[in-house]
Amino acid sequence: xxxKVLSVDDSRTMRLIVARALQGYECxxxxxSNGEEGLAAARAEKPDVxxxxxTMPVMDGVTMLTKLKEDPELRKIPVVMLTAESGRENVxxxxxxxxRDYLVKPFKAEQLVEKLGRIVxxxxxxxxxxxxxx
Amino acid sequence: xxxxxxxxxxxxxxxxxxGVFEGMLALNVEPSLEEIxxxxxxxxxxxxxxxxxxxxGAIFLHVTDLFARKISAxxxxxxxxxxxxxxxxxxAVSEVTNMxxxxxxSRLCDSGSPCAISAxxxxxxxxxxxxTAPDIICEKLHFRCETDHFMIxxxxxxN
Numbered sequence: 342x343x344x345k346v347l348s349v350d351d352s353r354t355m356r357l358i359v360a361r362a363l364q365g366y367e368c369x370x371x372x373x374s375n376g377e378e379g380l381a382a383a384r385a386e387k388p389d390v391x392x393x394x395x396t397m398p399v400m401d402g403v404t405m406l407t408k409l410k411e412d413p414e415l416r417k418i419p420v421v422m423l424t425a426e427s428g429r430e431n432v433x434x435x436x437x438x439x440x441r442d443y444l445v446k447p448f449k450a451e452q453l454v455e456k457l458g459r460i461v462x463x464x465x466x467x468x469x470x471x472x473x474x475x
Numbered sequence: 476x477x478x479x480x481x482x483x484x485x486x487x488x489x490x491x492x493x494g495v496f497e498g499m500l501a502l503n504v505e506p507s508l509e510e511i512x513x514x515x516x517x518x519x520x521x522x523x524x525x526x527x528x529x530x531x532g533a534i535f536l537h538v539t540d541l542f543a544r545k546i547s548a549x550x551x552x553x554x555x556x557x558x559x560x561x562x563x564x565x566x567a568v569s570e571v572t573n574m575x576x577x578x579x580x581s582r583l584c585d586s587g588s589p590c591a592i593s594a595x596x597x598x599x600x601x602x603x604x605x606x607t608a609p610d611i612i613c614e615k616l617h618f619r620c621e622t623d624h625f626m627i628x629x630x631x632x633x634n
Contacts, residue, residue, distance in 0.1 A: 351594075352566050352569065352570045353563065353566050354547070354550050354551065354563070354566045354567045354570050355570055357550075357551050358550060358551070361551070361552055396573070396592075396594055398594065424577070425573050425574045425576065425577025425578070425580075425592075426577040426578075426580050426581045426584075426592075427577070427578070427581045428580065428581030428582070428584040428585045429584070429585055430584050430585070430589065431580075431581065431584065445577075446499075446570075446573075446574045446577065447494055447495045447498050447499030447500075447574050448498075448499065449498065449499065
């Protein structure tokens with residue numbers, strides 16, 4: 342069964358970057374553009390892992406994570422947080438929120454795959470065999 | 476060294492900039508003495524506010540519309556011709572500005588000026604200046620990426 346990944350980010354560009362990083366793997370990607378939509382998607386889709394941005398309108402990533410951890414049905418879903426801030430205080434702060442891991446922007450696609458691969462099983466898509474020459 | 480000193484602010488921006496452009500976008504950037512030309516057309520300016528108990532300011536990323544589209548293409552890994560409309564380009568510039576601001580914020584926090592950053596916003600236009608109060612440090616740094624010129628402007632006041 343493909344791994345279900347929920348990507349929550351208000352930036353469509355960042356969601357596309359996450360999608361592009363995972364396009365070579367057997368993944369089903371769900372997307373949400375803020376924490377409120379992310380919580381609804383988490384309840385509906387029960388993803389295997391959530392990639393969560395911090396700064397978002399409507400409901401930010403920290404609030405979404407807090408609500409996720411309060412929900413007995415969702416609290417065990419591992420979360421990888423995306424942050425633009427690499428400072429010590431920020432890293433310590435988000436580490437205490439109950440995340441599984443974090444990634445500081447800018448990041449490379451391989452870094453995201455490596456982080457997610459430590460948490461869930463990422464299976465590379467089979468490469469279609471080349472057509473036989475006539 | 477506290478990043479209120481001009482040289483340190485420049486080095487702070489340069490390090491963050493290289494991380495974003497070379498690390499994520501695979502675009503080589505270098506300091507430039509040349510400014511964005513007056514005939515460059517509409518500029519796309521990403522801005523993020525910085526605020527804390529003893530610090531206030533903002534960071535601005537000034538790019539031409541063409542370079543903004545190139546940034547969008549590089550972020551999405553698509554040819555320039557496939558870049559979408561203004562919203563998509565604005566989103567990419569916002570995200571790059573957010574990453575630059577995140578780097579500045581981290582450095583300020585680690586050097587004893589805890590602060591937060593705002594959500595990014597975009598200004599588009601071809602004839603405007605950002606004015607500041609006299610006690611605010613204002614650094615304008617010019618860069619080049621192949622044939623494209625762009626500017627990063629940092630306004631900072633630390634009490």
